[in-house]
Amino acid sequence: MDLDDTIALIVIDVQQGFDDADYWGERDNPDAEANIGRLVTAWADASAPIVLVRHDSREPGSPLAAGTPGNALKPVVADAPHDLFVTKNVNSAFYGAPDLHAWLGERGIRRLVVCGIQTNQCVETTARMAGNLGYDVVLPIDATHTFDLEGPGGVRLAAADLARATAVNLHGGGFATVTTTDDVLAA
Template sequence: MDFDDTAALLVIDVQQGFDDPYWGDRDNPDAEANIARLVQAWADAARPIVLVRHDSREPGSPLRPGSPGNALKPVVADAPHDLFVTKHVNSAFYGEPDLKAWLDERGIRQLVVCGIQTNQCVETTARMGGNLGYDVVLPIDATHTFDMAGPGGLRLTAVELARATAVNLDGGGFARVVATDDVLAG
């Protein structure tokens, strides 16, 4: 992988509330360790880091502002960062402050996206980044998600959802889906 000095790391919703049993079974127990490795590499290289937090508006959500679960997990809570975005929808591009404007003002064209949930806010942010013309890379092992129910009793495991995200993003041309080691080797 070849990254320029302005390649930004977007760390999506790495919040304590995702440790709540409310979410159910998760995949990838190594996600936080891989996120920490990416944050450290980006900090060491003095590349831009963007932290994103989901401020849920749903009553009872572990991610609602004012609840302990809204806080960032220790793995990123004290991470150096250049921008802090808050949002209440899936895409970091619909947060405050304006992520796209911030990236464009700095001439940033490459994004590495990691965080929680693989098939929700991470995938949505990566898709939008690809649609907006950014070169998006998603280290899938620096994300995790949870089992999810759909229509008609359909249920997919977290592993199945992560695989679907990989296919959607890479197969759909939105992002290159790789491993954390691939990114760090660049």
């Protein structure tokens, strides 16, 4: 993949508050942050566009609430050069401020590489919306992570199962090409 000003890296919610295991529970993919760092470094070295996204939670007691230590970005991205910083309080980066879709459109960017936290929440939602908006979306699944989650009737899914479901939903559903960090960097 030739990195230039026509392909943006969208880094979603890589925040300190996601390290709170008491709040979130078991996570998958301990290599996610390292892979995110590799992508950020490659984009920065190529002077290609980087968008950082931060979730400013409005949920009472959330470790991602604005003004709390958990709202801060993790060191792997905290000092990363970036072209746009989006804040949001919902799952999709396309419903944040400033307007991501408008910013991408003004620059003629039609290809996105999406990574970050949580695989099956904000990452998947942003990738789905990007696909619906006509972007060519690439998702290196190993540059994401998520947590075990309980659904209706007490059904509990492990984080790794949720990540696999996201990969199938996005790739099989035509929203994104799901791949690995190595493949993105080697392409």
